[in-house]
Amino acid sequence: MPNSKIPAGPLEQKWTDYKGHCKLVNPANKRKLEIIIVGTGLAGASAAASLGELGYKVKAFCFQDSPRRAHSIAAQGGINAAKNYQNDGDSVFRLFYDTIKGGDYRSREANVHRLAEVSASIIDQCVAQGVPFAREYGGLLNNRSFGGTQVKRTFYAAGQTGQQLLIGAYQALERQVALGNVSMYTRHEMLDVVVVDGKARGIICRNLVTGELERYFGHAVLLCSGGYGNVFYLSTNAMGSNVTAAWKAHKRGAYFANPCFTQIHPTCIPVTGDHQSKLTLMSESLRNDGRIWVPKKQNDTRKANDIPEEERDYYLERRYPAFGNLVPRDVASRAAKERCDAGYGVGTTKQAVYLDFKYNLINKYGRVEAGKLGIENPDIETLVRLGKEVVKEEYGNLFDMYEKITGENPYEVPMRIYPAVHYTMGGLWVDYELMTSVPGLYCLGEANFSDHGANRLGASALMQGLADGYFVIPYTMGNYLADEIATKPIPTNHEAFEAAEKGVHARINTLMNIKGAQSVESFHKRLGKIMWEKCGMARNEKGLQEAIKEIQALKIEFWKDVKIPGSIHEMNPELDKANRVADFIELGELMCLDALQRNESCGGHFREESQTEDGEALRHDDQFMYVSAWEHAGESNWNLQKEVLEYELIKPSQRNYK
Amino acid sequence: MEHYSMNLTLKVWKQKNAKAKGSFETFEVNDISSEMSFLEMFDVLNEKLIHEGKDAIAFDHDCREGICGTCSMYINGRPHGPWHGTTTCQLHMRAFKDGDTIVVEPWRAKAFPVIKDLIVDRTSFDKIIQAGGYISVNTGSAVDGNAMPVEKDNADKAFAAAACIGCGACVAACKNSSALLFVAAKVAHLALVPQGAPERKTRVMNMINVMDKEGFGSCTFTTACEAVCPKEISVTNISRLNQEYFLAGLTGDK
Ligand SMILES: Cc1cc2nc3c(=O)[nH]c(=O)nc-3n(C[C@H](O)[C@H](O)[C@H](O)COP(=O)(O)OP(=O)(O)OC[C@H]3O[C@@H](n4cnc5c(N)ncnc54)[C@H](O)[C@@H]3O)c2cc1C
Ligand code: SF4
Ligand code: FES
Secondary structure, three states: OOOOOOOOOOHHHHHHHHHHHOOOOOHHHHOOOEEEEEOOOHHHHHHHHHHHHHOOEEEEEOOOOOHHHOHHHHOOOOEEOOOOOOOOOOOHHHHHHHHHHHOOOOOOHHHHHHHHHHHHHHHHHHHHHOOOOOEOOOOOEOOEOOOOOOOOOEEOOOOOHHHHHHHHHHHHHHHHHHOOOEEEEOOEEEEEEEEEOOEEEEEEEEEOOOOOEEEEEOOEEEEOOOOOHHHHOOOOOOOOOOOHHHHHHHHOOOOEEOOOOEEEEEEEOOOOOOOOOOOOEOOHHHHHOOEEEEEOOOOOOOOHHHOOHHHEEOHHHHHOOOOHHHOOHHHHHHHHHHHHHOOOOOOOOOOOEEEEOHHHHHHHHHHHHHHHHOOOOOOHHHHHHHHHHHHHHHHHHHHHHHHHHHOOOOOOOOEEEEEEEEEEOOEEOOOOOOEOOOOOEEEOHHHEOOOOOOOOOOOOHHHHHHHHHHHHHHHHHHHHHHHHOOOOOOOOOOHHHHHHHHHHHHHHHHHHHHOOOEEHHHHHHHHHHHHHHHOOOOEOHHHHHHHHHHHHHHHHHHHHHEEOOOOOOOOOHHHHHHHHHHHHHHHHHHHHHHHHHOOOOEOOEOEOOOEOOOOOEOOOHHHHOEEEEEEEOOOOOEEEEEEEOOOOOOOOOOOOOO | OOOOEEEEEEEEEEOOOOOOOOEEEEEEEEEEEOOOEHHHHHHHHHHHHHHOOOOOOOOOOOOOOOOOOOOOOEEOOEEOOOOOOOOHHHOEHHHOOOOOEEEEEOOOOOOOOEEEOOEEOOHHHHHHHHOOOOOOOOOOOOOOOOOOOOOHHHHHHHHHHHOOOOOOHHHHHOOOOEOHHHHHHHHHHHHOOHHHHHHHHHHHHHHHHHHHHOOOEOOOOOOHHHHHOOOOOOOHHHHHHHHHHHHHHHHOOO
């Protein structure tokens, strides 16, 4: 069983004790220690800035042309923190409890508690950097609520929270670049980890502008490379998001944990056709003000606004009166699928439900605004007009985005939405210090598996990425590097570097020489289809077994028949994509294997064989109270290691949002 | 919304690398749905080119939802194309009709050299930020988030300025290739929040110096930048920058 290195002592004291006792590196020695950071999204940029500030020599890498473009930029709705500014009963314990429960009791108590503890400092740090969070008229910070909780603890900047947080971290990072503490390598893609005497000591990168391979040394390597949702081809992730960095680490000995735990987000703009390249999220925060419904009648072809109130089925409010439209994502997604499968879906494809703002536009905002202006007995038109102004301020960019894509005005007609792949709870296995099973190799942010169990609550990924980078790694890094101060930088002509680069070079050569007939994109689409149909919102034994066979066959076909234009020693986005898709194919197989062995339903992982009478996910704590940590053992071959989860403070129970 | 399908002629800038001389090439694409995004139309074209054994057209893109600032096409003489307040990736094909010819070029500016086809090098923007586009606060030294209230009006204005996605359309649209709207957005964002006050004077001076050094032109206030900015960053930010600059010059002891 992998050692999670959870400190002893009571849960609330663990992190404080750890910080009080971990090893430190003195300032003079820090300057001699080099750290490689792959990825400069929220997790990587915050880590690079903080470690640079401490005096370490940091080299940071990203594949975009600037760190400011990392996928974190696209996060919309907000970031959680246990500030209790609203005086509505929030606390560190409640945030901790909500996250464990939301994750359907498949995450580590100690990690989640630490996350809740540092959450408040994240907000302070971001405000100090100038992040323009939404504010009340009194000048104080504003909050909204997100799914799976009954308090308002989410800080936000309209529907652009990720952008504002990332710009803050990016600016802190660029400040360290200016001071000479961080060297930034953009348009570089990490293609292997270099391991020397059992420790991670460097990486091999492809310079995406010249096509040349380059070697970099570090006393430690941090992977902050984001999630792997694009294994499904269609997802809300950016086009470039990929698993390659994590996958290379996996093949060098890092365990991959809970790969099948994928989050399908309930509110995304539905697929329109085969040309579709990505799906667009409509933030969960919209469920604060939007009500989800379908017609009560099957195959109803009337326009949404022509369907009278009493003929609408607000199915979330009906099924889950306590949480209503704010049930967690996995629950909301399955409920939408259930209605569409049963023939109540709307729109041309019938794979959509309505998200309707009319009610709150009028009743929640319109009336308050009318009251403020002293308008007595306002008519509906006035209420709508006043309500629109408020909604615009809260989510204007999302409404605009919706209209640009669909050509429909969501202030007038309800949005059509459907679940889509959004986030991956699984990722590289890490211990309490965020170290993978390879010494000196760390993993932060969405790329690791750490805090969200089988389902992530909204507004918690930004919190986790920044917790990892700003407040956890600066401590845990020192604990490792304190023993490395005598290690001299290893020259990059060391045999381990030679061998790793040779391997990367050989693979690229092989790919370019296949000269087959099918494009990279077409393979990626086919993989996505298998994954969505058989390892998507609902999974069963037969489907998963078929999927594994189909993916293995697809892999063989890919390596025989892929067609990549251009050449190696130049900028070649198709080659970069081929490298990524080849890794996605292998990951897809492992995800199905993981889903197959976990014969229970929990969070986002829904095994049809394991459900309650009314179709809710049914866990089997007696058999599956563990993290599955997969060790790579050769082609299509893995060993399963189990990290048993022990709950000290919380008593796991069947989740209930009714 | 009625959907339709169209055939189009594309004239696209092709350039092998930074040193090569580029030129326009003409391509035909058929059966493009009005529901596609502009970049999905390019995906279709690239698939076709790959099948014909030709090189794909290189273009920058990532989020495809108008927020990362990566996409950067100069479409029919306008950065990001015909729609107001819209990035290239958010532009949809219903903006065009059957039989149209569309001309697509990279950003053109001395400070944004072409790397390949439609891809340019925008690292000069990062360098401007390095010169002072931040608040110097180390991790861990912050006071409580509510310790310093910010007037809502200023917070909103700061947010509007901070919405800049660093795409560079403002530079591409400007006849002088000035980056002043980009710089002004950052200066204004940080000047409008109290946390940014201690560095106000040095920030604006240093950022403008680097902007000049990187080869961006000077601003003659044609406001072409505002007209094409996908995030509708207002030129009032430039007025604010001028104020800040004036103030810094007046009181700064250099
Ligand atoms: C549309 C959308 C909206 C969201 N909204 C919210 C929200 O409101 N609240 C919330 O909490 N969460 C939200 N999330 C989730 C959250 O945004 C992400 O989980 C989080 O930002 C991930 O941050 P990260 O730093 O781990 O990775 P990323 O931001 O994805 O960064 C990955 C970095 O790794 C680099 N990289 C990857 N591979 C390589 C390689 N091989 N070599 C070199 N560099 C590499 C990339 O260049 C990039 O810099 C949302 C997600 C999506 C898709
Ligand atoms: S000011 Fe507008 S056009 Fe210029 S970089 Fe920012 S978002 Fe782009
Ligand atoms: S691809 Fe991100 S803004 Fe266009």
